[in-house]
Amino acid sequence: MLNRESHYDEVFDAQLHFRIILDAMAKPGIIKTIDGVKINPPQGIHHASSLIGFALLNADTCFSSVQLNQKEIAEYLLLNTGAPFVTEASADFIFMDGMQPAELIASIKFGTLEYPENSATIIIDVEEISDSMNEGSLSLILSGPGIENQHRVFIKGMGEQIISFRSEVNAEYPLGIDMILTDLNNRMICIPRTSKIVHE
Amino acid sequence: MIDNNKYINKYNFAFIDEATKKEIRRKLLKAVAIPGYQVPYSSPEMPISRGWGTGGLHVTLAIIGKDDVFKIIDQGSDASVNACNLRDFVHTMTNVRTTFDTAEATLIQTRHRITEEALLPHQIYIYQVPQPEPLRSVERYENKTRQMHAEGDYAKMFVSLYESIVLHGAVMHGADYPVMVNDRYIMAPSPIPKWDVPNLNHSKALHLFGAGREKRLYAVPPFTKVAPLEFIDVKFDIENFSGKKCYKTSSNKAFLDELIYDDGSKNYVINDSNYLDKLMENETPQQHTNPYINKIAL
16 A cells, blocks of 8 residues: 655755765766665665655656556655656656666657756666676766766666667767666666766 | 644745755756756745845755755855855754854855865855856847857857957956856856866866856866866966965965055955965965966965
């Protein structure tokens, strides 16, 4: 059964989590942890992704989910944030699973040259985000604004095609999408459109 | 009896309501993702007039938390009237600790200066911006400047700088010197002196800009290229204080204020009040380093 989360403080938890997201967005690829609140999200969405949703969503914005348990996730986020569920093509925030095909988000907003901020932020659930190499993980080398030289991060549980899709839609900067990745241990990284990714 | 303490505080924490804070926060994330690009935002009503630092205040109040340590300066001084009033307001609305010490602060709000002391990676630096549009002096219509930014069409700006050099022998931007951010957007760094402009380049801290009257937010993330506009043969340079020195510390390696006395005589003093205090107490605050400041011999 879905409940309104009673442990979540809409003033102070939201502020604390936003500051973590802001810090992560300013320093792409640096791993942060986002937790500290007891919530019970439905299956198919990470604890950390739900908290990011709580921190950023309200009735003035909209979201979409392409996850398997889409219906329940949509109800859960609507109940707790008031943000309406819309199609991917018009959503400001999109929740997806790292192993899903990139075609699911092919029609999303990536802004206009006059208003490049009118683009989607994608929150992707992956298995593990780590500073060290693990079996079967993608190795990403990030560079660009926010990164002193370059930064290497290892992602397990995300398809390479999402990275290629990202470089395709971000080709004409400032148009593009910004990504937030979360894992099962409540770790997260941000990859804004300015980051250049080399993957192995 | 059950005490009803729900309405014990007359105002929400940090004054602004949560829905508007979230809107500002979402815009700030986009501003960080597109360095130098001006994101339109709501600019809610404040108990001070627009144009008196509301933009900086919106940013501060949208991001501040209970554990932050807040510092605010006006033209380098902790004691100027604008800084004092806004500090009182932020303190009353949040009860966070305030400080004069640049190194101790986590959030620094500023009007028209970057601190003389170098910024740290965990600090967020917030500017009160009067005119966020660097192209406004060459193009009066917002829809046209927006299109110029969209297309990266900055010819008019360079022509204006060129004309200034032809007419006056120098680029006549004493403050608010236009910069190119991340090789894409021309940005107004707010009316900081030229002395401060190189400190934005590859800074360790995150810089957030709020223009309340003009309803725009923008940002420079850490380690981002910020280059002042210049020509191959006419280069950008900072203010020259050679031959002058601070009458209190004898230093000329800091931005100096000119003091003019009633009899017409002049003195100079370091503009950044906290930096001056630290030097007077024989502390050794870490100054910004950049190619322009590094050239100055003590």
